[in-house]
Amino acid sequence: MKLTNEEQSMLQGENGKAVQKAMQILATLGKIYHAECLIPVTSVQVAGVSYDNLGEAGLEFLEEMVEGGGKARVLSTLNPAGMDISNWEALGIDSTFAHNQQRVIDAYTRMGIIPSCTCTPYLAGNLPHFGEHIAWAESSAVCFANSVLGARTNRDGGPSALASALTGRTPAYGYHLEENRQPELTVHVTQPDFSPLSVNNTWWFGALGKAIGLRFEGNDEQKILYITGIHLATMEDLKAFSASLATYCGAALFHMHGITPEASSVPQPSIDIKVSDEEIEEASLSMQTASAADVDFISLGCPHLSINEISHLAKLLEEKKVVREFWITTARSTKEIADRAGYTKSIEASGAKLVADTCCVVAPIKNRFHAMATDSAKACYYGSSKNAQLTRFLPFEQVIQLALIPPDNEKNQ
Amino acid sequence: MIIHGRSIHPGYIEGITLVTPMKISFYGGIDPENGMVLENGHSLFGQSIAGKILIFPTGKGSTVGSYTLYRLSKNGAAPLAIINSECEPITAIGCILGNIPCMDQVSLDRFCTGMKLKVDTNQAIIHMLEEIF
Numbered sequence: 001m002k003l004t005n006e007e008q009s010m011l012q013g014e015n016g017k018a019v020q021k022a023m024q025i026l027a028t029l030g031k032i033y034h035a036e037c038l039i040p041v042t043s044v045q046v047a048g049v050s051y052d053n054l055g056e057a058g059l060e061f062l063e064e065m066v067e068g069g070g071k072a073r074v075l076s077t078l079n080p081a082g083m084d085i086s087n088w089e090a091l092g093i094d095s096t097f098a099h100n101q102q103r104v105i106d107a108y109t110r111m112g113i114i115p116s117c118t119c120t121p122y123l124a125g126n127l128p129h130f131g132e133h134i135a136w137a138e139s140s141a142v143c144f145a146n147s148v149l150g151a152r153t154n155r156d157g158g159p160s161a162l163a164s165a166l167t168g169r170t171p172a173y174g175y176h177l178e179e180n181r182q183p184e185l186t187v188h189v190t191q192p193d194f195s196p197l198s199v200n201n202t203w204w205f206g207a208l209g210k211a212i213g214l215r216f217e218g219n220d221e222q223k224i225l226y227i228t229g230i231h232l233a234t235m236e237d238l239k240a241f242s243a244s245l246a247t248y249c250g251a252a253l254f255h256m257h258g259i260t261p262e263a264s265s266v267p268q269p270s271i272d273i274k275v276s277d278e279e280i281e282e283a284s285l286s287m288q289t290a291s292a293a294d295v296d297f298i299s300l301g302c303p304h305l306s307i308n309e310i311s312h313l314a315k316l317l318e319e320k321k322v323v324r325e326f327w328i329t330t331a332r333s334t335k336e337i338a339d340r341a342g343y344t345k346s347i348e349a350s351g352a353k354l355v356a357d358t359c360c361v362v363a364p365i366k367n368r369f370h371a372m373a374t375d376s377a378k379a380c381y382y383g384s385s386k387n388a389q390l391t392r393f394l395p396f397e398q399v400i401q402l403a404l405i406p407p408d409n410e411k412n413q
Numbered sequence: 414m415i416i417h418g419r420s421i422h423p424g425y426i427e428g429i430t431l432v433t434p435m436k437i438s439f440y441g442g443i444d445p446e447n448g449m450v451l452e453n454g455h456s457l458f459g460q461s462i463a464g465k466i467l468i469f470p471t472g473k474g475s476t477v478g479s480y481t482l483y484r485l486s487k488n489g490a491a492p493l494a495i496i497n498s499e500c501e502p503i504t505a506i507g508c509i510l511g512n513i514p515c516m517d518q519v520s521l522d523r524f525c526t527g528m529k530l531k532v533d534t535n536q537a538i539i540h541m542l543e544e545i546f
Contacts, residue, residue: 024509028421029502053477057445057484061510137476157476159506 001030001171002037010167018070018111022163029160030171038169039176043075043128043151045121046113046165047137048158050082050362051101058158059100062107065162072112073168077126079138080304080329081105081117082364085357091327097364113165117357118331120239120304122149125333130261133176135164139252140243140303140378146253148238150261152176155252175253181262183226183255186272187212189280191230199312200395202240204280205233206377207393209244211275211283222250226268228257236306243303244377287380290371290390297369297389298322298352298403299360300396301329302379307337310354313400314343317350322403325369326352329359352403361386373402416519420537421500424514427542428493430528431465432521433457438474439481439507448490466532467492468524472504482507494532496521496539 003011011027013020026038048054054062082101083093093101109115116124119138128134128151136142137156145151154174156164164170174180189208194201212225225245233241233256245251255263300313310330328347330338335356338344347354360372361382371390372383383389394402433456437443442452448463463485472478482504485491491513495504500517508515514534523541531540 021509024422025506028505028509031419031421032500032502032505048477048480053475055445055477055480055484057487058477058480060487061480061483157479157502157506159476159479159510160502 001027001035003027007038007169016069018065018068019166021065021068022070022166025160025163026167026169026171030173033171033173035171035173037172039133039172040168041074041133041135041164041170043126043132043134043136044072044161044165045077045079045126045136045138045141046108046158046161047079048162049079049104049108049117050358051097051104052082052362052364054104059104059107062104065166066107066110070111070166072165074165075126076113076165077116077118077121077124078108078113079117080119080359080362081357082362083358084355085117087355090353091355091363092368093364111166116331116333118304119359120331123304123306123334124331133170135161135170137161139246140239142252143242143246143254144239146175147242147255147260181253181266182224183266183269184223184271186226186228186269188272188274189227189229190277191232194232196232199236199309200397201234201237203375203393203395205237205241206244206375207280207284208275209241210248210286210377211279212245213248214279214283215273215275216249225251225254226257226263226266227254228268230256230259233259236309239303239306240376247378247381284393287377287391287393289384290373290392292392292402292405293407294371294390295373295392295402295407296324297365297372298324298326298399299329299372299374299376299379300399301327302359302361302374302376304359305330305334307334309396310334310338310343311341312396314338314346316397316400317352318346320350320404322351323406324403326403327355327360328352329355332356373399375399414541416523416539416541418496418516418519418537418539420534421505421515421517422508422513423535424494424512425533425535426466426493426514427529427531428464428466430468430524430526430530431457431460431462432468432524432526434470434521436471436473437469439472439478439503440475442474443481443485445481445484446488446490448485448492461490462492463490465492466494466496466530468496468521470498470521472501474503476503478503479507479510482513483510486511486513494534496532
């Protein structure tokens with residue numbers, strides 16, 4: 001791979017040890033993927049933030065990078081942490097974990113990475129434009145950025161995204177190159193008759209992502225899909241779909257006819273499949289491993305909720321009392337708008353918790369809850385695999401309804 | 414006998430091989446304290462990769478696995494070197510973080526556990542010294 005003089009000097013350690021290590025990572029990735037050169041990036045999303053995932057090893061590495069003089073050269077934001085940074089006691093997080101989580105946030109902050117702590121950076125000040133080269137980790141955000149925004153990124157891991165932040169570069173391979181963004185398979189679906197104002201459709205889009213994933217189970221090679229039959233999709237629907245398709249299909253990019261920006265300029269593949277309503281129903285049923293009475297944890301906000309979703313939720317919780325542990329997770333900046341609009345007050349008066357910086361996937365909640373209800377297909381995957389939870393997968397409003405019914409009233413359901 | 418490959422992370426070591434035909438997930442699959450293989454059903458289950466020339470086809474699993482290699486290295490329980498048929502980013506980045514010599518594009522069927530090798534990952538050359546079974 002060809003390096004410029006500036007990149008060579010970074011590799012030789014002239015800009016400090018952290019930059020040298022970062023450049024070693026990028027040069028090696030470039031070699032593995034046969035990149036011709038490095039290209040500049042203007043936006044980075046760094047993952048590997050929750051102490052629950054990172055552990056002491058990851059934290060030690062970050063502190064070594066701080067000592068080595070690492071500083072972000074481009075706009076760089078952070079994935080969710082394992083707790084609400086300013087309100088962790090309310091979530092039952094222990095103080096040792098909180099201390100270590102704070103060390104992680106401090107290390108990133110000292111490197112100039114903005115501690116936004118959200119998986120939806122595009123809703124919190126990191127919004128790349130069409131065609132922009134970026135280096136993002138966080139699989140749901142990668143899929144959203146490539147597909148919905150038309151920006152260009154590979155599925156970076158935590159260390160490679162950090163390396164891009166500290167150097168402002170990424171190897172030119174994969175989804176950065178036009179020829180690797182062409183769709184290979186058409187997927188026909190039939191969208192139900194949606195109300196455009198409903199917040200309940202995220203559930204259907206999540207189930208669709210899993211249904212497509214089940215079609216390709218066991219296939220190592222990930223095809224770029226061209227999806228037809230979707231007439232109406234909100235930003236929230238596409239957020240849910242990106243998360244689900246990334247989780248169940250490993251997808252980093254899809255095209256959706258009439259919806260995503262590259263769909264009109266790429267050829268629709270002649271090889272096609274149909275994903276039926278029955279398959280979507282089956283995918284949905286596969287995430288119903290808990291009965292309503294089992295549910296002891298309710299979670300909305302995977303990916304982090306938008307202010308629009310929170311405003312609906314606040315209305316539905318007004319003057320109600322929730323009777324089960326209920327976390328509503330979002331970005332700090334979105335929560336502050338919710339505070340000002342009075343939504344937080346309605347939500348908290350109901351007994352639900354409006355939580356910033358974290359989510360049900362990365363918080364250390366294994367063995368705390370037995371069964372989770374959610375509208376998120378991604379949360380169902382990590383709930384059952386990482387946190388050993390049963391799951392109940394429901395539309396947004398039904399998730400809220402469930403929070404209001406005492407488990408005892410449902411024993412016979 | 415000399416075998417050529419591709420350099421992933423430079424280094425120069427001599428040691429004894431530990432070989433598996435199975436992929437390795439470092440996150441969850443290896444104990445970061447002592448290098449023991451924890452993955453149920455793995456051919457190396459219950460053995461330690463510490464201080465060995467670890468030879469396996471390629472990595473798998475979570476990208477957090479790179480940090481496991483770093484932690485093994487900090488704990489003095491890292492492999493001496495890693496040889497893959499096809500290296501992927503989790504292993505490659507882990508070797509960079511933990512400063513573990515690594516090379517790939519080597520046909521693995523020539524190796525079995527217990528061989529003595531001299532590995533020069535700068536030049537991407539493996540010298541087979543002797544076989545001790």
